[in-house]
Amino acid sequence: MMDLKEAICELIRLTSTDLPAGVEKRLREAANREEPGSAARLAMDTILANVDMARKNSTPICQDTGTPIFFVHYPSGMDTGALTAQIRSAVELATQRSTLRPNAVHSLTGKNSGNNLGNDTFPTIHYTAIKEDTLTIDLMLKGGGCENVGAQYSLPDTSLDAARDLDGVRKAVLDAVHRAQGDGCAPGFLGVAIGGDRDTAYAASKEVLLRDLDGRNPDETLNQLESRLTQDANEMGIGPMGFGGKTTVLGTRITCLYRLPASYFVTISYMCWAYRRRKMTLTAGQVTYE
Numbered sequence: 591m592m593d594l595k596e597a598i599c600e601l602i603r604l605t606s607t608d609l610p611a612g613v614e615k616r617l618r619e620a621a622n623r624e625e626p627g628s629a630a631r632l633a634m635d636t637i638l639a640n641v642d643m644a645r646k647n648s649t650p651i652c653q654d655t656g657t658p659i660f661f662v663h664y665p666s667g668m669d670t671g672a673l674t675a676q677i678r679s680a681v682e683l684a685t686q687r688s689t690l691r692p693n694a695v696h697s698l699t700g701k702n703s704g705n706n707l708g709n710d711t712f713p714t715i716h717y718t719a720i721k722e723d724t725l726t727i728d729l730m731l732k733g734g735g736c737e738n739v740g741a742q743y744s745l746p747d748t749s750l751d752a753a754r755d756l757d758g759v760r761k762a763v764l765d766a767v768h769r770a771q772g773d774g775c776a777p778g779f780l781g782v783a784i785g786g787d788r789d790t791a792y793a794a795s796k797e798v799l800l801r802d803l804d805g806r807n808p809d810e811t812l813n814q815l816e817s818r819l820t821q822d823a824n825e826m827g828i829g830p831m832g833f834g835g836k837t838t839v840l841g842t843r844i845t846c847l848y849r850l851p852a853s854y855f856v857t858i859s860y861m862c863w864a865y866r867r868r869k870m871t872l873t874a875g876q877v878t879y880e
């Protein structure tokens with residue numbers, strides 16, 4: 591198979607240093623909504639200056655370069671063992687080049703591996719086989735602070751008066767936003783999975799964050815719930831970094847999974863303002879990025 595190490599290393603560099611235009615646009619709109627001179631406006635202006643500087647200097651947008659999470663869609667029959675080895679080599683190379691901070695720490699000893707590799711579990715790689723001949727690799731760099739405020743609810747939840755319906759989902763998501771109080775570096779984005787088991791739901795709540803920010807949810811009911819959740823979260827007034835203000839959440843994406851009759855999970859992954867995600871596509875030997 592073709593050697594993709596340098597191409598994947600470039601995907602990592604782009605993701606770590608160059609925030610997607612759609613994310614930056616939402617950050618600018620949010621900054622303009624805040625009162626000039628307020629703590630919220632100052633926080634947003636600082637964030638935007640940082641985004642600009644990182645792009646110009648090709649340096650990480652945030653000092654925490656996060657957990658690298660790869661979502662790979664590969665042509666059926668491709669050697670995923672070889673691809674995994676290339677992804678891991680690219681992560682190691684990106685760490686040597688300081689595009690990634692060494693972030694893989696042994697949970698018992700606290701020792702940092704120094705190269706962002708840990709067992710077979712760091713970085714995270716999800717594989718899906720497809721019929722087409724195109725390889726796509728989506729990369730998300732998920733910051734620790736925002737990962738810490740992710741949450742999973744099992745409905746019904748009597749403490750929230752949340753039943754097994756969409757209003758119950760809404761109450762669970764808003765409870766997670768309220769509990770975070772701006773921790774995890776607000777304003778950010780909500781990825782929500784309804785249903786599944788505990789394991790699949792967390793992965794799905796992250797993968798849904800890869801959807802086009804301006805696109806509509808194909809399910810109209812979920813589309814309306816996404817808008818309502820963003821609006822309701824912003825009415826809480828938590829604001830950028832929890833300083834108070836008009837924008838706590840910049841967007842919401844929801845996916846729906848099948849579930850057991852006995853279970854009804856609502857799983858929330860929160861993505862901070864440093865919403866670092868990029869896609870690499872390999873078609874007929876040509877690599878492109880978006």
Ligand code: SF4
Binds near residue numbers: 733864
């Ligand atoms: S949560 Fe995001 S913005 Fe905050 S420190 Fe972590 S990576 Fe950086």
